[in-house]
Amino acid sequence: MDRREQAQVGVRRTVIRTLAVLVGMFAFAFALVPLYDVFCQITGINGKVDATAQSIVHEGVDESRYINVQFITRGSPGLPWQMSVETRQMSVHPGQMAEVDFTFTNNSHSENWGRAVPSVSPSRATTHLRKISCFCFEEQQLEGDERLTIPLVFQLARDLPEDINTITLVYTLYPVDRVIQSVSLDNALQSNTLNDSQSDLRNDLKNNKVVGETI
Amino acid sequence: MAPKLPPQPPLQHSNTAVADSQSHGHAAPPKGILRWLLTTNHKEIGSLYLIFSLTMFFIGGIFALVVRAELFQPGLQLVEPEFFNQMTTMHGLIMVFAAVMPAFTGLANWMIPLQIGAPDMALPRLNNFSFWLLPVAFTLLLSTLFMPGGGPNFGWTFYAPLSTTYAPPSTTFFILALHIAGISSILGAINIIATILNMRAPGMRLMDMPLFVWTWLITAFLLIAVMPVLAGVITMMLMDINFGTSFFDAAGGGDPVLFQHLFWFFGHPEVYIMILPAFGIVSAIIPTFARKPLFGYASMVYATAAIALLSFLVWAHHMFIVGLPLVAELFFMYSTMLIAVPTGVKVFNWVTTLFRGSISFESPMLFSLAFVVLFTIGGFSGLMLAIAPADFQYHDTYFVVAHFHYVLVPGAIFAIMAGVYYWLPKWTGHYPNEKLAQWHFWFSIIGVNLTFFPMHFAGLAGMPRRIPDYALQFADFNLLSSIGAFFFGASQLLFVLVVILCVRGGKKAPAKAWEGAEDLEWTVPSPAPLHTFETPPVFHRASH
Ligand code: HEM
């Protein structure tokens, strides 16, 4: 084999290997998405709370500490709802059960679906917050002009790190597009000025996803 | 590991290309525009890349001047804030992807085969294709400015949800353009790796290669590793925008912070993609004009490799304020500072090469010396930003803008210009007009510092980046920056003048155009004939 042929074989080998790395890295980028979620779930880093009801743990109340728990509620453009909370902040002891009422108001005359997505800050507190009952576990439906009050029942774990004195819970309302409800389609179209067929598709997929897994 | 391949059959396509262009004399190339459209010659493709890059440098420069004109005084006077945002975004995108990266690829095309004694790139037709993707990509990108809703306005870092939920309708075209540009870089990188690994002159070991070749080899590996990640991110954006997925949409269970992780996993290595080849150029020029071999060749190679490896471990220093846990803040802070060590080794080696050299100060050397000094300033401000608690204060201020312009303008761009002045005699057969080149140098250095040095102070005093209007106390700094920017922009016209004059004539250059130049490219005549090293040269090992 002369030098030129040798070089050609080498080039071919190099190309195949680099292509393999390319494909691998492209797949890696997508693999990072679930990995990231798992990582955050274990560590609670991005403030996403466990979205299933947890049971009360009777571990006694630590009366030596008061934790200031703050509540923030936010709406979003696609959903004509208002969300308010009975009190902006409360003091609780670790281990103590607490309850706070949230009120949802549908300001439009038509029925629609929404969901409140929670986020906890500081994120280190996430894994120490037990939600026994929360409206955020599932989607909700409100009739036109309906007003609904739902309590949040939670407990702070006693092993909450010493240096955390304040915990902020943020609920952001998001519209849930249900294809069956033609009203909510209207909503979606309002918020999405791109073309219609696209937004249909979007509704479809989003709906599947949201229904398929509980956040 | 790929399986060991049988020796046959030889690679069909490059076989014919090689046969066409070499063994049996050279068929006359097609005339006119077709010649450039169809060329597979590494020198012609190199020139195309460089001309493209220079054009884009001016287009991106004009966008920057729109920004600086608006910021000349506080208050809104020239452009709408929406358009201002498009200008900052387009400036960044064009400079990164259409000016700096193609310039380095152009230099690689021209110089790597000449420096390793190869007749051409390993895959000449792919090379042609890689280049022609670029004009397509950037015509498309620039055309978004004229679309309804305007072009990208979310910054060159295109954070979601700004670039998804709140983006203009043209974003899909932006994504397409970036995909095409990314494919171009990837193909270019494959070609460069294949050339360097397989086509070196007989007897040239890896550790004999000039540093420009080494740094490009490592850069190409970085490209292969991170461009697919960029492609992945923009694909996810595309799906979020058009197909209702929620990778980055909190409403559907996604997370915008994930976008930043993915982006910077690409983004930080990307900034090293823009600087490693510059290290290579400067490592060629300084020994030439100091008339001494480069100090610490091997340590230069290892330092480059170390920087490349570390660059995968520091991405979150761009995200100190997203709410990382303390351990992550610490990890990314220390790993970022660690990069300064191999970088320091390089600076040390350059300075030591100068020590007791018999130095002369031709324009390539001037630009290289300015590179060493000003890049180091950029490195130091980077170190300041690497201190996580300090970055809480500096993040998204003009201090960051000052930092990355110091590493990119007198860093990457000066190195490119140094390289152009250094190799122009080889390309054209004429020396560039030294007097004009020196004027260009002094104007540039004044312009750069006048533009970017005050930004440090504006940033420390709290001026946020990416805003069209600002509080009155920043007025003086901004006035200086704007004057500097127009001065710098105008002086780049001198550069074009020097290059054009040099192509058309000038003092004749011998094969070895610079007295102290050692590498293989100086053994072929000046101007380098279209086809060189058809029979591999005999490589004599210099004592590194
Ligand atoms: C000693 C070496 C370096 C260190 C320690 C360093 C550190 C940093 C840090 C911590 C930031 C984030 C600042 C913030 O957003 O708050 C940053 C931003 C940046 N750096 Fe560096 N850097 C270094 C070298 C470089 C080089 C060589 C380049 C490019 C050639 C570069 C380009 C950039 C760019 C473009 C940004 C801003 C990205 C953006 O937000 O738009 N840096 N650097």
Ligand SMILES: [Cu+2]
């Ligand atoms: Cu970085």
